[in-house]
Amino acid sequence: MGVFAVTRWPGLMPQNFSAAYALAFCAGVYFPGKLAWCLPLSTLFITDVLINWHYQTQLVNVYMLPNYAVYAALIWLGQRFTRRASWLALLGGGIWGALIFYFVTNTASWLLDPSYAKTLTGWIQALTTGVPGWPHTWEFFRNTLMSGGLFTGLFVGAMKLTEAPEEQEAADLADQPEAEPSAPDPQEVKS
Secondary structure (H helix, E strand, O other): OHHHHHHOOOOOOOOOOOOHHHHHHHHHHHOOOOHHHHHHHHHHHHHHHHHHHHOOOOOOOOOHHHHHHHHHHHHHHHHOOOOOOOHHHHHHHHHHHHHHHHHHHHHHHHHHOOOOOOOHHHHHHHHOOOOOOOOOHHHHHHHHHHHHHHHHHHHHHHHHHHHHHHHHHHHHHHHOOOOOOOOOOOOOOOO
16 A cells, blocks of 8 residues: 555656556455455545645545545445456456546546536547646546556456465365374373
8 A cells, every 4th residue: 555655646657647446446356344445545535635735735625526436436346356256357347447437537527627618518528638738638548548457457467476376275285185083092091
């Protein structure tokens, strides 16, 4: 979580190139119970507050709500998978998560930002070019997809690689014949 938090610092990665979508999805797949919710959401919240402090803006604002709703949805989506799912299936889930994040958060921007006309054309602008003077939202989309796929692939790959030796060790133990019970030691049988 510490490494993830550092990667969110402004300027370390391209805009919207983030492990956040993959982290939320993979937390749902791999973390047990409440940990799947508490650890990623609290890390995201703390880093968001620090980023807002860095930019000298309101520490907590209404624009954060759609992000956290989607992060929660990604955790929920991850919980629909099992850790035994194939690498490709989990990669697909992570990419779906990145797509959902992009569409929901840009639709929320269209609804909340007065710069966008509240028309179909305004919504398409929010999904493609964005507000003039800012980077195009299609660039964010590209970075969201690339980072969602990359980091999900890396997280899942790391988990699959570490699970393989553990599963082999368990299989080896299961294949060993059970030892025959030995006769009690006559010295120990005294009553």
